[in-house]
Amino acid sequence: MDTILIVDDNQAVCTALALMLELQGYAVVTCLSPEAALKIVAEQEIALVIQDMNFTQDTTSGEEGKRLFFQLRQLQPQLPIILLTAWTQLELAVELVKQGAADYMGKPWDDDKLLNSVNNMVSLHALSQQNNQLIRTEHQRMSAIKDADLCGIIFGSGAMQRCVDLALQIAKSDVSVLITGPNGAGKDKLADIIHANSPLKDKPFIKVNIGALPMDLLEAELFGAEAGAFTGANKTRIGRFEAADGGTLFLDEIGNLPLSGQVKLLRVLQTGEFERLGSHQTRKVKVRVISATNAELMDDIACGRFREDLFYRLNVIELALPPLSARQDDILPLVEHFIGKEFLVPKPTRQSLLSYSWPGNVRELENACKRAVILASSPQLTVADFGLAAAVTPPVEAAQRNTGEVNCATVDEENSAKVEVNKQQIESALAQHQGVIARVAKSLGLSRQALYRRMEKYGIDK
Known part of the structure; x- marks a missing residue:
C-alpha cells in the first residue's frame, strides 16, 4: 500500500x-x-x-x-x-x-x-521506482556478464541469455546441476561456463561422456580399477572422480549410466566415498558434479531405469536448454561465427536457414556451415552450399507445389504477391515458429496482414 x-x-x-x-x-x-x-x-x-x-x-x-x-x-x-x-x-x-x-x-x-x-x-x-529497479538489475547483470568468462559462447536470443544468466548465478555455488536439453544444443558449453566462473575454476575440470563409454568399462572409468580387477587391467587405473578431486566432474548423457553405476554415484554424491574396482580400500573425494541429459529422466524413473533418489541428488538445480528451433535469434550469429568473415549469406539463404527446424541443433548447424565453406563456389553462400536444398523450399515454391497456383491478380498492403496457402500449412508454420506471427508470415511469403486474413478465413486461433 x-x-x-x-x-x-x-x-x-x-x-x-x-x-x-x-x-x-x-x-x-x-x-x-x-x-x-x-x-x-x-x-x-x-x-x-x-x-x-x-x-x-x-x-x-x-x-x-x-x-x-x-x-x-x-x-x-x-x-x-x-x-x-x-x-x-x-x-x-x-x-x-x-x-x-x-x-x-x-x-x-x-x-x-x-x-x-x-x-x-x-x-x-x-x-519510476520499477524502472529504476529494472535499470539497476540490468546494470548488475551487464556488469556480471562483462566480468564473466563466457567461454566463447555465441548467441542472440533471449532464451539463451536467460540460460547464460542462470549458469553464471549457479556457478557461484557448489551444488549439483542437471543440464537438460536435446543433443547438440550446447549443454557442454553451459557446463564450461559454470566451471569457468566458479570458485573451482583453477581446479580440475574432467568431462565424461557416459554414452560413449563401453558399459563393461564404465565403472572402471568413473571410479578406477586395481591391476587384475578384470581382463586386460594390467595396471592400476585412476578413475575420473579421483582425477577431478577438488574440482568439477561433468557427466554427459547421465541417463545412460547403468543401475550398478548409479548406486555408486549416489554414494559418492552423499558421502564422497567409493572403492576402485578390485579394491576394498575406501577412498574419499570432494567433487562438484554437473550432469547433462537429453533423456526424460522422470520417464526412466517410472520404468525403473533410473534411480529417483539419484535424480534428486543430481537435480539440485536444473538448467533447461531449449532446442535451436526455439532460439531462432541464435541462428544467424552462429552462422556468421562458423563461416568467418570471408563469406556472406544473402537474404534468401538467411530466410531458408531461419525457416529450417535444425533437428540436430547447433551441432547440425556447425556441420552445415563447414560444408558450405568447403563447397562454396563464391563468397555468396547458397542454400545448396549448406546442403539444405532438399529440406528447405522457398515459401512461394512450396505454396505453388501444394496448391498448384499463385494468385497474382491483386497486391496486398506491402505490394507483395499474394500466395494461397492452406489451413494445414498455416497451422504447421505456427507450430514451427511458436506462434510468432512475423516469422510465420515470412516463412509463408505473406505480409502479417495477409496472414491474419487467412487465419480469420480458416478460423485459426493463434
Whole structure:
C-alpha cells in the first residue's frame, strides 16, 4: 500500500486530507512541522508528499515551504511533492514547479482535482521506482556478464541469455546441476561456463561422456580399477572422480549410466566415498558434479531405469536448454561465427536457414556451415552450399507445389504477391515458429496482414 505524507501546521487540514485519502485506499502519515516531515521521509518509504507552504503563524511568504521542498528533494530527488497553501504566490509556484514540484494548489482545495493529481503522481512514482529497479538489475547483470568468462559462447536470443544468466548465478555455488536439453544444443558449453566462473575454476575440470563409454568399462572409468580387477587391467587405473578431486566432474548423457553405476554415484554424491574396482580400500573425494541429459529422466524413473533418489541428488538445480528451433535469434550469429568473415549469406539463404527446424541443433548447424565453406563456389553462400536444398523450399515454391497456383491478380498492403496457402500449412508454420506471427508470415511469403486474413478465413486461433 502506497503511503502519503501530509505536512501542515493545521491539525484540521491534516485530518481532512487523511480521511479523504484513506477512503481511496492510501496509507497516510501526518505531521505538523518541516522537521518532523524530514525525519519521516528519511526513515519511511513515502510515495508522495502533500506539504503546506507556511508553518509559522502570520507568515505568508512561502519561504518555509520552499525550504522544506528543497530539503525533501535533497533527501529523495524523485519523490513527488504537491504544494498546498492558502496564499497563492504565482511566481513562487512557477519557480517550484520548474524545480520539480508535482503540483501546486490553493486552499480550500478541490477534492476531485487533488485526488486526480495524487493518483497520477503515485502511479508515476511507482513506475519510476520499477524502472529504476529494472535499470539497476540490468546494470548488475551487464556488469556480471562483462566480468564473466563466457567461454566463447555465441548467441542472440533471449532464451539463451536467460540460460547464460542462470549458469553464471549457479556457478557461484557448489551444488549439483542437471543440464537438460536435446543433443547438440550446447549443454557442454553451459557446463564450461559454470566451471569457468566458479570458485573451482583453477581446479580440475574432467568431462565424461557416459554414452560413449563401453558399459563393461564404465565403472572402471568413473571410479578406477586395481591391476587384475578384470581382463586386460594390467595396471592400476585412476578413475575420473579421483582425477577431478577438488574440482568439477561433468557427466554427459547421465541417463545412460547403468543401475550398478548409479548406486555408486549416489554414494559418492552423499558421502564422497567409493572403492576402485578390485579394491576394498575406501577412498574419499570432494567433487562438484554437473550432469547433462537429453533423456526424460522422470520417464526412466517410472520404468525403473533410473534411480529417483539419484535424480534428486543430481537435480539440485536444473538448467533447461531449449532446442535451436526455439532460439531462432541464435541462428544467424552462429552462422556468421562458423563461416568467418570471408563469406556472406544473402537474404534468401538467411530466410531458408531461419525457416529450417535444425533437428540436430547447433551441432547440425556447425556441420552445415563447414560444408558450405568447403563447397562454396563464391563468397555468396547458397542454400545448396549448406546442403539444405532438399529440406528447405522457398515459401512461394512450396505454396505453388501444394496448391498448384499463385494468385497474382491483386497486391496486398506491402505490394507483395499474394500466395494461397492452406489451413494445414498455416497451422504447421505456427507450430514451427511458436506462434510468432512475423516469422510465420515470412516463412509463408505473406505480409502479417495477409496472414491474419487467412487465419480469420480458416478460423485459426493463434
